[in-house]
Amino acid sequence: MLKGLLKSPAFLLGAGLFLLTLVIAFVAPLFMTFDAKTRVGLAYLAPSGAHWLGTDHLGLDMVSRLVAGLRSSLYVGFLAGIVATIVGTLIGVYGGYKGGFLDDLLTAFTNLFLVIPQLILLILLSASLQEGRSRTLIALIIGFTGWTWSARAVRAQASSLRSRDHVSLARVNGYGTLGIVLLHILPYLLSYIFMVFILQTAIAILSEATISLLGLGPYDSVSLGTILNDAIKSEALLDGAWWAFFPPMILVTVIAFSLYVVNTAMEGVFNPRLRK
């Protein structure tokens, strides 16, 4: 399967783009110094040799802010993605395998939170948290409000495995629910769960950017969303200071796009009917 993936140009493109953002965020700071806290000049200086993307509304170096923001956004994305995937997988696998009344109950619960817009829950929660809004807390909030997609997707897969021979055999041999789910259902879903995780991470990064844009972002750090919020609040758009909003926008889009491409490429490899 890995061989199939490495042959897919779409997968290589997506994975390559995503790796590039990881390099900018985590490898580049090892070789260069990025200082996102010291003023280097006037506000909204145009890009120059010393400051590749100019300065922001406070006169801070834009490139340094972007690197710091990218790290926060990726951190929030991964943490929220992990939380959402774990919660969703647990609910989905359990309901899908058990079936019956419990499954109906969990499905109803999932659909309920699928219908209520996540943004609304995020706004209410982060508005009530006020000063306590740390980066980690934001990630947890996003994760615990965004698990519904994975629960739905994983449930469908798990319930299709329920009546397979090897699962029935395990049941006859006296395995408990936990044993069957862990040993006979989850291993078959691993690649699928990984795809779900990729999508959840992409959605989480977009969610963070969205609530930060509303001014409800983390207090303790810069993220791509808070950079955008600063740019919009200080009307960089109307001033034509493109370097204040295009770079964070492009980074958010590149991350989401690359993860989407990786996801669809994997779907194509795992589900040959789509390939042809």
Added chain:
Amino acid sequence: MLKENPTLRHILGRAGWYFLTFLVAVTLNFLLPRLGDANPVDVVMAKVSGNLDAKTAKEKEEGYLKEFGLVEVDASGKIVRDAAGKPVKASIVSQFGNYVGMSLRGEFGTSIHQYPKKASEIIKTALPWTIALQLPTIIFGWIIGNVLGALAAYKRGIFDRGFYPLALLASAVPAFCFGILLVYVFAIRLEWFPPTGGYSEGLTQSFSWDFIRSASYYYVLPFLAIFIPVVGGQAIGMRSMCIYELGTDYVKYAKLLGVKESKILYYMFRNAMLPQLTGLALALGAMVGGSLIAEIVFSYPGLGLTILTAIQGNDYAVITGTTLLLTVCVLVANFSVDVLIGFLDPRVAAGIARSE
């Protein structure tokens, strides 16, 4: 009667389900803002008490406490006081009762930011703008996206190879980013369209020809910012759905029988459409959320801007009022899609229970 009419049974069942969802949403709307330490009245008082003397400040605080339903009130509308003359705090249960009663009457309290305007009044002026922008855009985007997706799946070849990556990109670009791009290119650089607002500043809101012309001119960019991501996302879903349908036995068999191509396309489209409709019902919440942020980029006079201003000014009554109303709108839209499914899905008419 219900036994004879499965479609009606489906619709009533869904109505019950959405009512349940509504109750949960109302409860969340009540509970979530109370999770943090910040009491809305404290937040308000911190803002207004600075330039008031102690007595007025106290009166004001008690007024707010009453309005938010945070203190016990007797039959004549006076605040119940304990022996020391302090207002008696309402229990969380009676707070909830007050809150539900207020919401049902369409009251969300008084705005702090635009005192003494009622929150419901502020929301009422913004709501038509959001509905006028989002409803046609999402419906239209959904239709175009599905047609293009089906075409890409059917034609394959060069059309698909050019269209698919574009659709993928369009679906990955968040609506607000797309909005910023459009404002920069078409409003700031080219100056073809106005960058912000919903109509020319000199005009008042009315149904005059001038106003409608101005509003449609301001409509173009926000429309595109929401429309294009919706088209991209729907086209991708429809494309893979149609590729799946094209590989099924009934299509192969129909082809072998020499059934007309347009007829096969019709069947394929119909079958692939239903999951897409269900998908629309489930994605509506996310779409509305995304479009709301796009409204902000354009300073469109809708609910997006309302909620942004409310968040910046800690305008508690307006925030919770807007979120509740938005949830209701999304639920109503969802229910409409479900009713539509009831009429279109032959399985519903045949009385075969759907799992969801």
